[in-house]
Amino acid sequence: MISIIAAVDRNRGIGYQNKLLFWLPNDLKRFKALTTGNTIIMGRKTFESLPKGALPNRRNIVLSSHSDIYYPGAEVFSSLKEALKSCKEDEHIYIIGGASVYQQALPLADMLCLTEVDAEAPHVDAYFPEVNSKIWQEKSREFHPIDDKHPCPYAFVDYFRR
Template sequence: MISIIAAIDRNLGIGFQNKLLFWLPNDLKRLKALTTGNTIIMGRKTFESLPKGALPNRRNVVLSSNPAIQCPGAEVFPTLEAALQSCQPEEQVYIMGGASVYKQAMPLADMLCLTEIDAEAPQVDAYFPAVESAIWHEKSRESHLVDEKHPCPYAFVDYIRK
């Protein structure tokens, strides 16, 4: 199964200058809970934005057109298609960005695991593709209010392909 995992603001913003728009500890915990033991696929810039490099206890796959690129702890493939072909049919795969990888993966995904942040980031230079209601059905929603660690309301929302 191919799932896309992302945190998006009200305007589908996902990042600015290769950084997350909001620091939400529960979103990061959810990412860890969902992806541990599975395969994660990301673009080179997303990989480079990870503070400690490859994420532990999961297969890290990086997409790059540069065959000489070094991504310690990760496998490198030139295209999303090549990366997906390296996965077993029963393997759970999570696509985790960035914007161009999300756009390529949307037609292939079975599920979207989104953190929908009820706020607008002041600066955004990367966006998530539109979630079209004709294609995606909301399967579950878990809403969270502002607290001492989370400066804005957010919801964990899972969509499945219709």
């Protein structure tokens, strides 16, 4: 199964200068709970933005056009197609970014695990592709209001391919 996981603002913004738009501890907990023990695929810039490199207890796959690149704890492939070929049929794969990897993976994905933030980030330079309601059906929505650790309301929303 291929799932895409992302946090998006009202305009589908996902990042600015290779950083997340919002610091939402519950979103990070959900990300960890879903991806731990599974395979994560990301672009080079996303990998380089991780503060401690490869995420523990996951198979880390990095996509890069630089064939000579090496990252401790990660496998590097030149294309999403190659990376997916290296995965077993029963492997649960999470696509974790960035924008161009999301765009490539969307036609192949079975599920979207989105955190929809009810706010507009002031600066955005990376966007999530449009979610076409003719292709994707919302299956669950878990709303969370503002609290002392979360500066804006958000919802965990899962979509499945129709």
